[in-house]
Amino acid sequence: MDNRLPNLYSLLAKQTSSFQISELAARFQVSTRTIYNDIDKLNELLKTVDATEIMIEKGHILYVNETPVDIEKILFKDSDFINSDKRVRKIRILESVLLLPDNFSSEDLLQRTLVSKNTLLNDLRSVRKELVKNEIVLETIPFKGYKVIGEEAKIRNLLVATLEQDPLLFESTGFEKEKASLAEIDRLIEEVNEMIGIQLSDQSFQKVKLHFWVTMKRLEVQKSIQLLEEKDIYNKEEQILLTRKEQVSKLFSLAISEEELLYLANKLSEASITKNQELMTDKWLTFNLIIEQFITAVDQDFSEIDFTIDQKLYEGLLNHLRPAYKRTLAKETIENPMYDYVLDNYYLLHSSICKHILLIEKELKVEFSDQEISFFTLFFAASLERKKFFVPKKTKIVIICNAGISTSEILKSKIKNTFQVEVVGTFGAREGIKWLSDHKVDLVVTTIPLELKSVPVVQVNPYLSDEDRESIHRFVKPIFHEVNVDHLLAIVKKYTDLNIQEAKSLSNELTTYLNLSQSREKKEYQPMLKEILTPELIDLNYSAKNRDEAVKRSGELLVNKGLATSAYIDGMIENVEVNGTYIVIAPGIAMPHARPEEGALDVGFSIVTLKEPVVFGHPKNDPVKIVIGLCAIDHQTHLKALAELVEILSSEENIECFINAKDKKEIMDIVEGGK
Structure with missing residues (x-):
């Protein structure tokens, strides 16, 4: 048994002041994520003896217990721990049922759960109900034993959700050796995340790690995943994990299929992130446009607030939408620990989110759970908090x-x-x-x-x-008093009527007067397509030998117009190298671009039609005939023009006009006419 748990508890029980999580991580030479997990384990043990639990607030721990508990003694008493709590017994039985091979017996369960036979049979009734709720059946086969029947993905999801409720499983007898596997999985996920350029939240990292471990254990009992949908292109997570096939096989001590690697890659893409580079997907264009519409719709419900100027809100929702969409497709359950807080403190805001989330659901053809929707509300709640000052x-x-x-x-x-x-x-x-x-x-x-x-x-x-x-x-x-521009507007409205535009104008004036302008982002004007696309940004029947030449030409037009530096062209080509397949947004149409910080000076689009089609590497949308160079200075300013361009190119007739145009005026007529 690892001595860290009792040593950590002993340190906390003897303290006279608070500890920082980071301080404890440094002392025990582990990550802050590990310390959080250790605290969860200690609290599970403390519950069994009705002792005071360890509280964490803003990364600080202050634990007060006049009679410290002998944690080491409890850790060695697996049977006492399980028998003392019906919830824990049910969890352990459910875990065992989902981890055992087909045709396991009652004796197999008794050995793993350390309960009496009568207790086991009684608890199995409750376990069967939980399985049925998840569309899984525990079938009894005469003279053979029990067998779990259900979709493998649902079985794995339920097993992970159950393991999340049992932080002490890997401290129990028979599971200590699994710690080495978990440590290796931890390192693998860290390496993959670094290559992708993302950082997962602690909770998401733990969940992904459990998915890897569960996949390994289910493969050991010869239960594999079946991915029915054939993929044309792979996202970044899939590409990287497929290159790690040998490493994962060695870690699992068995040969792993491409389907299993794609399954694990999906679990990575379902995870919530706290930091990322631009992650291109086949829906990157849709995600950008629908988030803008969503924020605008919610904004209309709150006349005294302007959500549309909050760049952090847009970026946060954009980063969250991808994993939320992936989780919903995979029917992966998620619980928001702040769900009740959202309902209690942001009821009106949450009601607005629930109403307008239909915009996203309709476009993406999904239906988010209430828990998932509450995460969207938290992003808007954070925007409200940023408006406050003291x-x-x-x-x-x-x-x-x-x-x-x-x-x-x-x-x-x-x-x-x-x-x-x-x-x-x-x-x-x-x-x-x-x-x-x-x-x-x-x-x-x-x-x-x-x-x-x-x-x-x-x-x-x-x-x-x-x-x-x-x-x-x-x-x-010093007593600090919270001042909120929205509260000030509410006071003003007691004495005069304000329409929506007047309320927003007054809000902006109060923000400036109260010296909030430096901490709030100013909303940039979103130009229309005809305001930024000029004949100088169009090149017809260009002869490009390959993909890079086509991309370079679209970038040169932007640079020549003064919309970007020459470094932006290099960024565009590099982005195509990494995300080439996703750059091809529709059959025959590519939209290369780079990040704003790579040399973007102003908003702009260039249009290059190719004399001979060029292959970009997309399995369905190649070859490319139209290259649209996009130059964006932030995440939002270009969106109105982009939405217009996407609308124009949704027409087959317009696409043909672009491809066959002999004069730039033909394209300008379509743009200026708004066809």
């Missing part, structure tokens, strides 16, 4: 003094000169007590003995000694 709020003080006006004024001046406070009034005792019954303050400073239940009281001498100043100082601390 200003110092002075401590409100009342002075009660029976010595007369002059003494009160002297004391008032001394206090104001010493502290950042607002003295809201000076009173005699009787008048002050009466005033306080109808008003609220933070502190009462008095020169006479006075007891009040509703507010703190500090008695001082009229000349305000050093000791008096120290007494007041204990109560006068």
Whole structure:
């Protein structure tokens, strides 16, 4: 058994101050993700003896337990741990059922779960119901035993979901050796992620790791996945894992098929990410356009808020949509730990998201679960939080003094000169007590003995000694008051009617006046296609020997127009090298581009029609006859023009006009006419 768990618990139980997760990771020479997992395991153990659980808040741990638990002793008592908790028993039985080969017996289950036969048979009834809920059947075969029947993908999904509820499985007897396999899987996923250019959230990383382990264990009992859909092109995850076939086979100690590698690659693409490079997919164009429509639709429900100017919101939703779409296609369940928080604190916002998510569902032909939709709401909630700011709020003080006006004024001046406070009034005792019954303050400073239940009281001498100043100082601390532009607009609307445009204009003015302009992104104007596509950006019947020449020409037009630097052309060619198949967006049409930071200066499109079609490497959409060079300075400014261009090219008649055009004016007429 690894000694890290008891050692970690011992360290936390003896602490007198909080630990940072990163500090513990460094001390035990593991990742922060491992420390989070260890805390989950310790809490499972602490539950069994009704001990105080370890709490984590913003990456800090503060654990207080006057009588520390002997964690090591509990770890060695597998049977006690399982028998003490019906939920754990059911989980362990369900795991065993899904990990055993066909025709396993009750004895096999008893050996793995360490429960009595009566307990096992009773718990199996509950397990069967859970299996049926997931469209899986536990069939009893006379004289042979039990057999699990169902789609392999659903069996694996359920097994992973069950393992996620059992962080202590790999600490139990018989599973310690699996830690070495998990460590190897961990390293493999890290390597693959680095090659792809992504960083998974801790929760997603753990889930992907479990999918790899479950795949290995199911293959050991000769249960393989069947991918019915044939793929024409592979995404980045698939490409990289296919090159790791030998490494994965060695890790699993058995030959792994291409279908299994593609399955694992899909699990990677379903994972939520915290950092990524541009991940091209066959739906990258659709994702970009539909997210813009989605944000605009939600924005219409909130007249006093402008979601469309938040670049981080757009980028966050774009990064989230791909794995959310993949998870939904795979019927992969996901739970949002903040689901109840979303419903309690952002009910109106969430209702709007639920209404407008239909835009995305209709376009992508999927139906997101309530839990999945709540993640979309959190991105909008984060946008709302970015609109907030805090200003110092002075401590409100009342002075009660029976010595007369002059003494009160002297004391008032001394206090104001010493502290950042607002003295809201000076009173005699009787008048002050009466005033306080109808008003609220933070502190009462008095020169006479006075007891009040509703507010703190500090008695001082009229000349305000050093000791008096120290007494007041204990109560006068910086208080920060949240100011929200939307709240200010709500106050204004009490006294005047504002239409949507007036509300947005006032919001922008208040934002600037309150010095929020530096922390908020300004929405850039989105030009129409006819505003940015000119004859100089069109080249007809260009002779290109190969793909790179065709891409280079589309880039040269952008550079010659001053829309990009020459480095942008190199970025376009490199992007085609990596994502060539996805650059071909429709039969005969390619749209090469590079990242904005690679030399984009302004928004623009170039159009190159080819004298002879060129092969780009797409299995269905080759050869390419039209090359559209895209230059974007951010994720959003070009989207209106892009949407118009996509609409124009959705017509076969327009495509033929482009290909057969003898004069640039023929293409400009289509663009300017909006056909």
